[in-house]
Amino acid sequence: xxxxEKLIIDGRRLDGRAPDEMRPLKIIAGPLQRADGxxxxxxxxxxxxxxxxxxxxxxxxxxxxxxQCILRCRYSMxxxxxxxxxxxxxxxxxxxxxxxxxEALEPVLFLxxxxxxxxxVFIEVLQADAGxxxxxxxxxxxxxxxxxxxxKDLVSAIAVGKVDGTVVLDLNKEEDQFGETDMPVAMIVxxxxxxxxxxxxxxxxxxxxxxxDFAFKGCEQVFEAQRxxxxxxxxxxx
Amino acid sequence: xxxxxxxxKDYIMSLLQQGKRIDGRAFDQFRSVSVEKGIxxxxxxxxxxxxxATQVLVGVKIGKGEPFPDQPEEGILVVNAELLPLAxxxxxxxxxxxxxxxxxxxxxxGIRESxxxxxxxxxxxxxxxxxxxFIDIYVLDHDGNLxxxxxLAAIAALADTKPPADEAWKLQGFxxxxxxxxxxxxxxxxxxLLDPNLEEEQVMDARLTMAFTExxxxxxxxxxxxxxxxxxxxxxxxxxxxxxxxxxxxxLGVG
Amino acid sequence: xxxxxxxxxxxxxxxxxxxxxxxxEGVYKEGDEIFAAxxxxxxxxxxxxxxxxxxxxxxxxxxxxxxGVVIDVHAWGWVVDINSPYTGNLLxxxxxxxxxxxxxxxxxxxxxxxxxxxxxxxxxxxxxxxLLESGKAGLGRLRGGRMVEISPMxxxxxxxxxxxxxxxxxxxxGCRLLVGQNGRIVIWAKTPERTAVIVEALKRIEREAHxxxxxxxIRLMLEGRNVKDAET
Numbered sequence: 001x002x003x004x005e006k007l008i009i010d011g012r013r014l015d016g017r018a019p020d021e022m023r024p025l026k027i028i029a030g031p032l033q034r035a036d037g038x039x040x041x042x043x044x045x046x047x048x049x050x051x052x053x054x055x056x057x058x059x060x061x062x063x064x065x066x067x068q069c070i071l072r073c074r075y076s077m078x079x080x081x082x083x084x085x086x087x088x089x090x091x092x093x094x095x096x097x098x099x100x101x102x103e104a105l106e107p108v109l110f111l112x113x114x115x116x117x118x119x120x121v122f123i124e125v126l127q128a129d130a131g132x133x134x135x136x137x138x139x140x141x142x143x144x145x146x147x148x149x150x151x152k153d154l155v156s157a158i159a160v161g162k163v164d165g166t167v168v169l170d171l172n173k174e175e176d177q178f179g180e181t182d183m184p185v186a187m188i189v190x191x192x193x194x195x196x197x198x199x200x201x202x203x204x205x206x207x208x209x210x211x212x213d214f215a216f217k218g219c220e221q222v223f224e225a226q227r228x229x230x231x232x233x234x235x236x237x238x
Numbered sequence: 239x240x241x242x243x244x245x246x247k248d249y250i251m252s253l254l255q256q257g258k259r260i261d262g263r264a265f266d267q268f269r270s271v272s273v274e275k276g277i278x279x280x281x282x283x284x285x286x287x288x289x290x291a292t293q294v295l296v297g298v299k300i301g302k303g304e305p306f307p308d309q310p311e312e313g314i315l316v317v318n319a320e321l322l323p324l325a326x327x328x329x330x331x332x333x334x335x336x337x338x339x340x341x342x343x344x345x346x347x348g349i350r351e352s353x354x355x356x357x358x359x360x361x362x363x364x365x366x367x368x369x370x371x372f373i374d375i376y377v378l379d380h381d382g383n384l385x386x387x388x389x390l391a392a393i394a395a396l397a398d399t400k401p402p403a404d405e406a407w408k409l410q411g412f413x414x415x416x417x418x419x420x421x422x423x424x425x426x427x428x429x430x431l432l433d434p435n436l437e438e439e440q441v442m443d444a445r446l447t448m449a450f451t452e453x454x455x456x457x458x459x460x461x462x463x464x465x466x467x468x469x470x471x472x473x474x475x476x477x478x479x480x481x482x483x484x485x486x487x488x489x490l491g492v493g
Numbered sequence: 494x495x496x497x498x499x500x501x502x503x504x505x506x507x508x509x510x511x512x513x514x515x516x517x518e519g520v521y522k523e524g525d526e527i528f529a530a531x532x533x534x535x536x537x538x539x540x541x542x543x544x545x546x547x548x549x550x551x552x553x554x555x556x557x558x559x560x561g562v563v564i565d566v567h568a569w570g571w572v573v574d575i576n577s578p579y580t581g582n583l584l585x586x587x588x589x590x591x592x593x594x595x596x597x598x599x600x601x602x603x604x605x606x607x608x609x610x611x612x613x614x615x616x617x618x619x620x621x622x623x624l625l626e627s628g629k630a631g632l633g634r635l636r637g638g639r640m641v642e643i644s645p646m647x648x649x650x651x652x653x654x655x656x657x658x659x660x661x662x663x664x665x666x667g668c669r670l671l672v673g674q675n676g677r678i679v680i681w682a683k684t685p686e687r688t689a690v691i692v693e694a695l696k697r698i699e700r701e702a703h704x705x706x707x708x709x710x711i712r713l714m715l716e717g718r719n720v721k722d723a724e725t
Contacts, residue, residue, distance in 0.1 A: 053323075076331075080372075126376070
């Protein structure tokens, strides 16, 4: 892909968005039958599916913790989810992302309720367009709630960045690839508690503060969508 | 290995004696099947098949690769299947196990042996570079009969495929010569049941898959499981499968 | 101060109330603030606050009646799958309710792999090791019938207030049901068609558990099927 000459023209991004505007977000709770809980998220062109199994018996047994539950998380991208086919199987990037997602979700779980057990979260990226780990967290949080696993709260995530010197919310693929900065954030919206924070690129103090403002604003919108998805599942025509 | 409850096996068997299945279907009836094409824009072609509650997503990617030394002018077909841990509590993360490998190879056989892909026209530089068609089977939700759902999703994804925008692509569009469709039976006791659901698979003695092209010719076959089939059963299955494969083929929307 | 309506659908993290209330399942407290911990229906009474979960796995409690599947046999007894993250151990002597000589007696003669058995939860310790026994259930191995699994959270709806739903299912539905706390139900009915109707009713209860008037809807559904059966 060729780098576009400008990423911001007349204050608008290449896809027409304002700097503080998110891509369209759609969330469905419970699309899978077999899993204990599941969720499907579309964030712009991202399509991400999450499934939760648990709490369930831990295998191998000797890796179980005697007095609390273990949370395991696997983030994976489908071979057809990106332009150049990706070989199936974990790579270094997906292993790191699996870890930070797990650490983003752990703070809201009551792991002491289920000694010796495990909660498995599986995130599959079916189509990628930057922001897959944030879409994955949003799906995983809804899937955990969908499974009836007790949580202190939901976790919501969005990425912020900088392109052409302007701080922007929810980077798409071109902005992620050709921009100056990428900062994914996950938080417990109601408590303003940040559970995932990564950054690569360049931010002045001013830009960083603005980016955090955008992140909070974006996560609030994500939280609304997650809440709606969970409630909508129970609207049943009798 | 999941232990199946005695009650489940007894119940299914007693129903079969009365000519019934647990979900009320006839012995030669498919569950409700849907095919949705063009789901994944990053793929050259894609399709999502729902067969009852089973859901399989297939993506086709076309790339460049080295030909096999003994077939320097032929494009390459690679079929890979992932039994995603999403899909069942019994699927573990990790490289494909024997079930995933068997699934991929059976689907591969149907496509390769039917010669539906014009692989012989996919050379770029003979002996050095050829087009490679990757078919990735992503099992999302397992409620039985992953083979038929995966095979149908694979051919539907191929039918949906658009060629790469590359001047080295010499074919007109992405032509398919045939549309192979697979049909699977489970054998429980003496009965052959079409399109087994998960519970039927858990108690079956054996399964038999047959893939047909639209001219009624058999292009692939696979027996699985510990039990056996009599010759009469195999020939009876052939007749039913041939007819049913035509029914499934209509869902591809290929005219 | 109560912040939601009774029977309102709430989601994890939603603040339900503030003040000195007693809390039961489905909620957690931080100081004086009470929050929902699961997706469910808030239940507010004068003194207690809880959220009835709509989904979730079965966690064994002492005294529960459960329907288990034997998954392993040892000289001391059996390991039983009870549709929970935790398997249950059933000692030979607890099953037979008498002293057992492990040298002379063979557990396989009583229960073997795949057998379905109605049991009571005898004991659960803090590490969630579970002991099972015959208990009041006393029904032992179950034969015939069709076993169905629904979300364990919906089992109370299958019983209903004072057993009202169970009565509708059995009397009007024309069957006998054994309902386990662990989400498993065994149905005995005269014909497979009848069994299928009961399975449908149970799945419907599972789907509509959170919507009031369910007992009446199920009664109407079963009466309608009875009329249809009589006509054919």
